Amino acid sequence: MADDQEKTEEPTAKKIEDARKEGNVPKSQDASGVMTLFIAILAFLLLFPYMSDHMLALSKYYFSLLGMPLDRAMMVDIAIVTIKEFLLIVMPLTIAVAITGVVAAIAQFGFLFTTKAIVPDLKKIDPIKGTKNLFSMKKIIEGIKITFKSFTTLGVGFVFFFLFIVELPTVALFGLGDQMIWLKDKALIIALVMLFIIFVFAIIDVIIVRKQYFDGLKMSKQEVKDEMKNMDGDPLIKAKIRQIQMQASRKRMMAEVPHADVVITNPTHYAVAIKYDEQKSHAPIVVAKGMDNIALQIKKIARENNVHIVQNPPLARSLYAQVDLDRPIPSELFAAVAEVLAYVYKMNKK
Numbered sequence: 001m002a003d004d005q006e007k008t009e010e011p012t013a014k015k016i017e018d019a020r021k022e023g024n025v026p027k028s029q030d031a032s033g034v035m036t037l038f039i040a041i042l043a044f045l046l047l048f049p050y051m052s053d054h055m056l057a058l059s060k061y062y063f064s065l066l067g068m069p070l071d072r073a074m075m076v077d078i079a080i081v082t083i084k085e086f087l088l089i090v091m092p093l094t095i096a097v098a099i100t101g102v103v104a105a106i107a108q109f110g111f112l113f114t115t116k117a118i119v120p121d122l123k124k125i126d127p128i129k130g131t132k133n134l135f136s137m138k139k140i141i142e143g144i145k146i147t148f149k150s151f152t153t154l155g156v157g158f159v160f161f162f163l164f165i166v167e168l169p170t171v172a173l174f175g176l177g178d179q180m181i182w183l184k185d186k187a188l189i190i191a192l193v194m195l196f197i198i199f200v201f202a203i204i205d206v207i208i209v210r211k212q213y214f215d216g217l218k219m220s221k222q223e224v225k226d227e228m229k230n231m232d233g234d235p236l237i238k239a240k241i242r243q244i245q246m247q248a249s250r251k252r253m254m255a256e257v258p259h260a261d262v263v264i265t266n267p268t269h270y271a272v273a274i275k276y277d278e279q280k281s282h283a284p285i286v287v288a289k290g291m292d293n294i295a296l297q298i299k300k301i302a303r304e305n306n307v308h309i310v311q312n313p314p315l316a317r318s319l320y321a322q323v324d325l326d327r328p329i330p331s332e333l334f335a336a337v338a339e340v341l342a343y344v345y346k347m348n349k350k
Contacts, residue, residue: 006220007218007219007220007223008218008220008221009218009219009220009221009223009224010214010218010219011214011217011218011219012219012224012227014227015217015219015227016217019217020109024213025108025109025213026108026109026209026210026213026214027105027108027109027209028108028202028205028206028209028210029205030149030198030201030202030205030206031104031108031202031203031205031206032101032104032105032108033198033202034195034198034199034201034202035100035103035104035107036097036100036101036104037195037198038195038199039096039097039100040093040096040097040100041188041191041192041195043092043093043096043097044093045188047092047093050092051089051093054085054088054089055085055089057085058081058082058085058086061081061085065078108206149198149201152197152201153194153197153198153201154194156193156194156197157190157193157194160189160190160193161190164186164190167182249325250294253287253288253289253290253325254288254297254298254301256273256275256287256288257273257287257288257298257301257302257305257307258301258302258304258305258307259275259287260273260274260275260287260288260302260307261274261275261276261284261307261308261341261344262274262307262308262309262310262340262341262344263298263299263302263307263308263309263310264310264311264312264315264316264319264340265295265299265309265310265311265312265313265316266295266311266313266316266317267311267313268295269291269292269295270289270290270291270295270313270316270317270320271288271289271290271291271294271295271296271298271299271316272286272288272289272316272319272320272323273286273287273288273289273298273302273307274286274287274319274329274337274340274341275287276341281328282328283328283329283331283334284328284329284337284341285326285327285328285329286319286323286324286325286326286327286328286329287325287326288325289319289320289323289325291320308344308347308348310340310343310344312336312340315333315336315337315340318333318336319333319337
């Protein structure tokens with residue numbers, strides 16, 4: 001019983017789909033972060049001339065206001081121009097970062113839209129439970145991971161920073177334009193190095209997150225059995241339904257025996273009841289068949305209703321094996337069945 005409760009089975013497709021509907025997906029914050037940061041840096045470099053132009057335009061506007069009286073209308077105009085230019089500077093970068101965040105999420109677990117993750121839950125604001133979660137082993141490990149990643153990334157960044165500092169005496173002799181180019185190049189190198197470190201941590205985090213996710217969804221053998229029952233139906237119930245259906249079918253079959261023309265037997269193991277109505281079918285039809293106990297019941301009903309019983313073991317076995325219930329006999333058995341029917345009709349003086 002203990003083995004059934006131990007979660008040793010991989011999660012089924014239904015279990016994973018149910019978890020997705022609840023908003024439970026394998027999402028690595030580091031992977032999303034590194035993609036967002038990379039696009040942010042790339043977008044900043046590409047948009048830097050555009051952003052510089054608008055910043056310069058805003059500076060010229062401010063300088064143009066020198067010496068002008070500052071009244072209410074002027075303050076409103078300054079506010080409008082400032083907000084407009086600020087949005088023009090920030091919005092392209094913000095849109096690029098936002099799109100990257102969505103793409104990063106879809107890349108990890110596919111497209112998913114669910115409202116269950118944002119449905120208010122009073123349990124989430126339980127102070128006692130919140131305190132327990134705050135000091136849980138999982139939170140402590142997460143804190144250690146974040147601290148380690150932060151110190152490693154910043155440490156590597158500071159190493160490169162101090163390596164570049166030794167160049168400052170030489171850079172001080174450059175012109176302002178060359179100094180800005182040097183500063184931009186070194187800042188880009190430091191950013192790319194730190195980004196690479198974050199990227200390595202992100203790959204490791206994706207592997208860990210996915211393993212923890214699928215381990216958390218593992219099922220016990222009993223849970224797998226219960227899910228199969230819910231999906232396919234309880235085997236006991238299905239067996240009971242099949243039993244009821246077979247009983248109903250057998251009852252209908254036995255009701256047709258009194259109307260048969262003849263019952264062909266083995267003589268003990270098989271019994272096949274045949275009826276021929278030339279207005280309804282071009283060939284005789286098997287209206288009932290069975291073996292052993294069912295064969296005995298068919299013969300009993302036939303005797304009670306004065307239906308002729310003919311012993312022909314080879315024909316009985318062939319009819320039982322080859323012809324389904326309520327189906328006409330095949331052409332290769334026409335001659336043998338016709339001979340039997342002729343005998344029966346002669347006995348009935350038909």
